[in-house]
Amino acid sequence: MSIEQDIQQKAFKSPYTKAVVNIMYTNNWLCTLQSDLLKRYDVTLQQYNVLRILRGQHPNPITVCGIIERMLDKMSNASRLVDKLILKDLVIRRECPHDRRQVDVIITDKGLALLAELDNQQSEWETALHKLTPEEALTLSHLLDKLRGSTE
Amino acid sequence: MSIEQDIQQKAFKSPYTKAVVNIMYTNNWLCTLQSDLLKRYDVTLQQYNVLRILRGQHPNPITVCGIIERMLDKMSNASRLVDKLILKDLVIRRECPHDRRQVDVIITDKGLALLAELDNQQSEWETALHKLTPEEALTLSHLLDKLRGSTE
DNA sequence: ACAAATTTAATGTAAAAACATTTGATGTCA
């Protein structure tokens, strides 16, 4: 359904307002889909995102600051998110040798294995997005970049 | 910046993954912008969204169920959101005459006045989005609709 | 070298969200 039907609104003030509302609506749609999937593995969306960031660095460690920088939603409690992941043995925390303020976080084998399993699930539901051609998906990304002010 | 630079990731598995991450990232960017603005008026983003829904119906009432249906992020505590708005005299709650399970919610004059003020602020920051042409904004909306499976 | 400022991560706390349950009202159908 188009965004007007979905939220039962007649018209938007401008194409920009419409785009903003549509981004938020679509984001929620995506988060719900993804969370439902992750729930079965007892991982939250935020935890999943942190795990992916850690895998991106593996086998190198990354500091808590580094995680925050890369997170999709910035927020202050990366520290506590890491706590949760440690409880599940998905990551380990290690004092950073050259700066004792910092803490290195590294994904464990168990964490990597979980991610591998989740990847399969992910690609499964991502097929649901193939109503868009690959070119259209790229155009979408490009428009979002431009919206945020990407000069690219 | 393009999404790769923003989150410091080299490459995405597919244009679809990239689009999904970009939607979430952009959503967060938008929410932060908007929340910062609303904070000055002591209104949360969710409360603002509910107020806009109520204005869309004004002068007709709408039930709590009706609000949930139209909310950008569905969630269970519309009831408590309405509580908060009542405390600020921005809405009133009234028993529904023909079905006593339901509760009608109506925006007050004070609520409408606040929205009018917020609208000005909104259009101010929305100019920040004009790096996109109106046509591009519409294309963006259309691609999002299609992504969600809109047959239009 | 040393006081002051800054940085990093952790923690305390209040508000909000997620999720389940409850309560009261209406609809269904044998």
Added chain:
DNA sequence: TGACATCAAATGTTTTTACATTAAATTTGT
């Protein structure tokens, strides 16, 4: 009608988020 299912809204509870503060380590400037 009356038992049962369903629905709307509110409420209880736990987890997560937002925001501020703290504590320790490092950097900066004199």
